[in-house]
Structure formats: C-alpha cells, structure tokens
Amino acid sequence: MRIIGGGRAGRSLGAALGAAGWRLEGYLGRDDDPRVAAEGVDLLVIATPDATVGDVASRVEPVASTVVVHISGSLGLDVLSPHPRRASVHPLVPLPDPDVGATLLRGAVMAVAGDPMAREVVGALGGRPVEVPDEHRAAYHAAACIASNHLVALLGQVERVAAPVEVPLDAFLGLAATTLDNVARLGPAAALTGPAARGDDATLERHRSALAPSERRAYDALAAEARRLSGRGGTGRGAAVDAADDRPEG
Structure with missing residues (x-):
C-alpha cells in the first residue's frame, strides 16, 4: 500500500491499516512526483483534498493490477480515470489527527464503491x-x-448564546450527548422534545427576544425543522422566514 497525501486523513488511514497488518510503502507529498506511485503495490490511496484528486490520479501511470482508491465522500469513481481498477472508501468519522483518527477508524461505518478491495480495506x-x-x-x-x-x-x-449568562459550553454537552443517544435508540421523531415539538409559540417568542439579532435566523430555521419533524410543519416564524427567502429579488 502507498498513500498520496500526508495529511490527517491519509496518515490516519495509513496508521490504522498498518496496525491491522498491511505494509505501508510510504507517503507521497505535494513535492513528490506521483508518476510511478502505483508500481509495486496492490493499493494506492489518494488522500488529497477533493479539488486535487482528479489531477493527482491523472498524473499517476496506470498499473493494471493496482487498485487506486480515493477517500472523498462527494466524488465518484470517474475522477480516478484512466486507472482500470478504481474504488472509493469514505469513513463516517472525523479525523482530527493521525493518532486519534487511527483509533476512530477501527469499527467505523465507511461508504464504499467500485473494486472489491474497498470492502477488504473496511x-x-x-x-x-x-x-x-x-x-x-x-x-x-x-x-x-x-x-x-x-x-x-x-x-x-x-x-x-450561553456566554452572556456565564454558563460554559461543557454544561450543555451532556444534554447533547443524551439527545444523540435517544436518537440512536428511538429515531429522530420520537426523540424530539421542546417547545417547537409541542407547539409552544409563546416560549419560542421568549427565546427569540432573548437572542441577539445575529442568532435569530439560525434559531428560526431550526425551530421550523423541529416543527416539520414533529408533524407541525408550515407554521410559526421559521416558516415565514423560509417563505421570505423564496421571494425573488428586485
């Protein structure tokens, strides 16, 4: 295996696969010539930013037996042309640094497409x-x-929003974590609570009056989404904001 791209994603994947017994032939950076990168390996991973994947792939001379993989979530396999064996593997985990990333990759959900080697990697x-x-x-x-x-x-x-009342962010993280647990256990609709879900417009208006004007647009949009999830969509200030956004300019 060889990896083009020595950033967080590339090094996370390299460390994780190395720990799983795959032999890593090294990383190529932006100053390295990638023309022969596919030679002598079964797997070549292109772990560069999305905007450069196609250009990098086009500069690598194809090797019939080598699988060329990108790890982009949004790109298709066409960007890996002209390589005959192509695949994509996109991990559904954040990769903040190689050490943490290598740990998070183990057991992760990953979107795959193309050559069966993608599934072998996962x-x-x-x-x-x-x-x-x-x-x-x-x-x-x-x-x-x-x-x-x-x-x-x-x-x-x-x-x-919490800073002016001197309540730190970490005081809310347990609430957020429990909410995610409830979504995993019950599904989004059943896990939804709060004033938008129960149609409590008076509380929503009190919230808005307490918010800085710069915070209201996001609050309104998400309150409208909570209404939609609860089956109350199409009502409230968030719906009015959406309707205003749909008006043509001029």
Missing part, C-alpha cells in the same frame, strides 16, 4: 461497509456534513 479495520453509488455521492456527503460539521456549528451557537 473489513481489515473491522468496519461496516455501506454501498453508495456515484449518483448518490453528493447527497450522501451532504448528510455526512450535516451530521458532523453542522452539528459542530450548532454547538458553536450554543456557546455564543
């Missing part, structure tokens, strides 16, 4: 493969970003 890590074909990659990756990146952004809002 199996070596004790993970769970889910097939995601090219035509659904963008929607799959959007869901992944909502589950991770948008959740972090939401907790950033929690931190900002």
Whole structure:
C-alpha cells in the first residue's frame, strides 16, 4: 500500500491499516512526483483534498493490477480515470489527527464503491461497509456534513448564546450527548422534545427576544425543522422566514 497525501486523513488511514497488518510503502507529498506511485503495490490511496484528486490520479501511470482508491465522500469513481481498477472508501468519522483518527477508524461505518478491495480495506479495520453509488455521492456527503460539521456549528451557537449568562459550553454537552443517544435508540421523531415539538409559540417568542439579532435566523430555521419533524410543519416564524427567502429579488 502507498498513500498520496500526508495529511490527517491519509496518515490516519495509513496508521490504522498498518496496525491491522498491511505494509505501508510510504507517503507521497505535494513535492513528490506521483508518476510511478502505483508500481509495486496492490493499493494506492489518494488522500488529497477533493479539488486535487482528479489531477493527482491523472498524473499517476496506470498499473493494471493496482487498485487506486480515493477517500472523498462527494466524488465518484470517474475522477480516478484512466486507472482500470478504481474504488472509493469514505469513513463516517472525523479525523482530527493521525493518532486519534487511527483509533476512530477501527469499527467505523465507511461508504464504499467500485473494486472489491474497498470492502477488504473496511473489513481489515473491522468496519461496516455501506454501498453508495456515484449518483448518490453528493447527497450522501451532504448528510455526512450535516451530521458532523453542522452539528459542530450548532454547538458553536450554543456557546455564543450561553456566554452572556456565564454558563460554559461543557454544561450543555451532556444534554447533547443524551439527545444523540435517544436518537440512536428511538429515531429522530420520537426523540424530539421542546417547545417547537409541542407547539409552544409563546416560549419560542421568549427565546427569540432573548437572542441577539445575529442568532435569530439560525434559531428560526431550526425551530421550523423541529416543527416539520414533529408533524407541525408550515407554521410559526421559521416558516415565514423560509417563505421570505423564496421571494425573488428586485
């Protein structure tokens, strides 16, 4: 195995597979010539940013027996042309650094497509493969970003809103963790609680009056989503905000 890209994702995967018994021939960085990167290995992983995967793959001379894999969530297999054996493996875990990432990769859910070696990689890590074909990659990756990146952004809002009342973020993390546990156990609709779910408009308005104007748009949008999940969609201030956004300019 050889990996092009020595960032957090590439080194996390390299460390995890190395611990699982795969031999790593090394990493290639941006200053290395990738032309012969596919020679002498069964697996070549391209772990560069999405915008550069296609260019990097095109610079590697194809080897008929070598499987070329990218680890992008949003890209299809076409970016790996002209390599005859192509695959993708995208882990559904954040990879903050190689040591933590290598640990999180073990047993993780991973989206796979293409050559059967993709499943071998996931199996070596004790993970769970889910097939995601090219035509659904963008929607799959959007869901992944909502589950991770948008959740972090939401907790950033929690931190900002709570700061003036001097309640630290960590006071809310147990609530967030328990809520995620409830979603895993019951499903989103059954786990939903709070004023938007029960149609308590008076409480929602008290919340809005306490928020800085810059925080209200996100609050309104998510209150509208809570209403929709509870079956109360189409009512309340969040729906009015959405309708205003749909108006043409001019």
